Amino acid sequence: MIVDIGLIALTIAFAFSLYATFTSVYGGWRGRPAWVESARNASLLVFLLLTVSVITVVYSLYTFDFSLAYVYDVSSRSMSPFLRVTALWGGQQGSVLFWAWLMAAFVGAVLVRKWERDRELMPYVIFVSMLTTTFFVGVVLFITNPFTRLWHVSGADELIQAIFQPANSMLYLAEDGNGLNPLLRHFGMIGHPPTTYLGFTGFVIPFAFAIAALITGKSRGDEWIRTTRRWTLVAWIFLSIGLILGGRWAYDVLGWGGFWGWDPIENAMLMPWLTGTAFLHSVMMTEKRGMMKKWNMVLIILTYSLSLFGTFITRTGVISSVHAFSKSALGPAFFAFIGFTFIGSVSLLYLRWDTLKSEHSLESFISRESAYVLQNMLFLAITFAVFWGTVFPLISELVTGTKITVGPPYFKSATGPLFLILVFLMGIAPLLAWRKQAVRALGKAIWIPFVFSLGIAAIAGYLHRMHPASIFGLWLVAFVLSSILAEFWKGIQARHATRGENPLTALMHLISRNHRRYGGYIIHLGVILIALGVIGDAYYKQETQGTVLAGESLSIGGYRLQFEGLRGYNGSDGREIVEAVTTLYQGNQLIRQIIPRRDYFTVQQQNATVPGVYSTPGMDFYVLLIGWDQGKSASFKIYINSLINWIWIGGLVMIFGTIIAAWSNPGQREATYVLKPEAVTPHLLPQES
């Protein structure tokens, strides 16, 4: 009964989204506001109907309705209520429904908030975003429907999955379900899908506005950019959180001591993040100088296309990934949708290329503008390197007949240097003046951070003589970090001098006076902390492994891990746990107990290796229990992951910075940061469009 409500709501949602797609474009084309209004109402209704569908699935998961194939697959009686609810995105059917629902939510929010503001763009914003929504709702309804039931046909060996009752069949009601894949029962994997989906679907909004601007010819102006700036920031930060949570999950669960493996699925997420980050920066040039309009269009189209592309290659099995993703019948439909999106966007871009002219030209090589151009190029180059490595197996198979997979070494050597330049640019660019930077003034601004960072590099060089590249990396991190902090310091000094505020008040006022600027700096600080973690992981990682009897020890990097014994017991959600009790010593000083373990999930017959970790700001002492012999000996793998925690800390700093940057400055219009009129010579003033 409940399930029927969900299914009916889903069906009507599909009809309404189809309706909204066509009425909006017709209304826009013929200039009929009533049609557009109707499309808007239909779009809002789609969100409500999908909400009903989502609630139905969650309710079925919560109440163990194992007659549904989806519930049977991802839920089980031993799972906690919380896990059962999050199983909404634990499998494909639920994920796609959840995805469609989030997208409808974004569209609904835009239609409620921005309705009065961009009336001319709205018909096409609805068209683009509802076309996408229609596609996803259609996929849920026709291809991977979460309301599919399990049926037992008399005489047949296997169960049949169907929405409606097949002939000669009875509803099959299982006693218990398979349960969520044990590897996914971790906070990272519970938070990763929703944040990632929010990121991907969130980029629909700027994309829809961009396409609407192209269709209407409003791409000449930059209203669409002002309207979508905050939406883009929200999408971007969720994608960033998704990436970090995914990395944290891999680090905690997959048991190989790392957080990023350059797997196609990870790359699929990284590519839209790279172009999205470039887009976030690039739009500022348009806002402030009326430049780089072409870049913005290209970047947002790329970002959206790459997120579709990534979903496509990983979900349809075109590029095999070590992540066990269910292969599905999504392929042809998804392919048609991608083809339409790619060709449609490129054609529009071509037709409106002339509307995207810059209002100013680049005046000097050393200026804020040129730094923006350079950063866009770097982001694109990195994206291309990642893209090439990701599709290379496919290309090599087409050309030579042999599937060649390029591994992490390719990605590291191709993107590493580019990332380094990008980080350097991050330290310098915010100091550069618009239009033209006097070299002498620049030197004056950076000499203190520069000398300071050289000092840090000298100390690092003395301590880590065996890794010359890492010394360079540490210098860079120290330089950028200190130049960002210097910016804060200068602002505080100025307020202190002119208003006599104490440093803390001055800092608070500084940030609250200019959210975007200082929010941006804080995000940059987060990025630098992440870079520090990556350097630690790349150069200072140590590892060892060995088999020891109780009482014996393994030593690594000044630490000694003593194995005390094994113990086993049954866990709460159907797992059998074997733990190794070990004690960590530094020299002769006891630090603490570390308990790595191996969980065996009896229903799924699957193992999960849970590391035991001693965590400090400087490093993680990371212990894996990889095997044992009847209670006598145990085998361990030990990693010292230097600086790795700065990755997670940096992630938190980035989130904090984004919240500040997205917060609107009270009483200030968005256009506050246009160059001061007196600084602009008359012929450079932006023309009214």
Next chain:
Amino acid sequence: MTELQKDESEFQKPKPSTHPKAGLILTFAIVLALLGLLAWGLKKAQAGPVEKGMAPGFTITGYDGKTITLSELRGKVVIINFWASWCPPCREEAAYLEQTWRKYDGKGVIFIGVDWVDTEKEALAYIKEFDITYINGPDIGTRIAQAYNIKGVPETFFVAKNGELRGVHIGPLKSPQLDDKIEELLSEQYP
């Protein structure tokens, strides 16, 4: 220094009349080539494993250095198992495979383990862990996997005495699936 300037000024001054024709053609060519590549990949991905006809021939060299060629095994039932050390479901079936192999060893049945996209060290540890005694070798250049068009691991192909494929099992084998299939294929007549 002029490099960047030039780039940017080229970027912003396309004369209204001269659409960037070459650029346009190039862009569309790239988009279409990419779509073509994806279509081809999708077609392959959708085709599914080879199930009928003669089993594609191959020669594999095991980790123990012994070599075996499929076409020389006529008259015997051949079980080809694709696996990898990093694959959890493979672990589920490993013990059952080895046990079944020991049961039929010397009774006209050959097992071949094809190790797909793996590293030797881990693969050898896996073989040792499950005490696997039938031939196991790396699929160099994934040529065998491509001939059989596997989607993932584990996948097990059944080859009749006359060299024809008699089906494939995707996912881990559970007792008595493999015994049943072997008995069925052993009962076939071969001159």
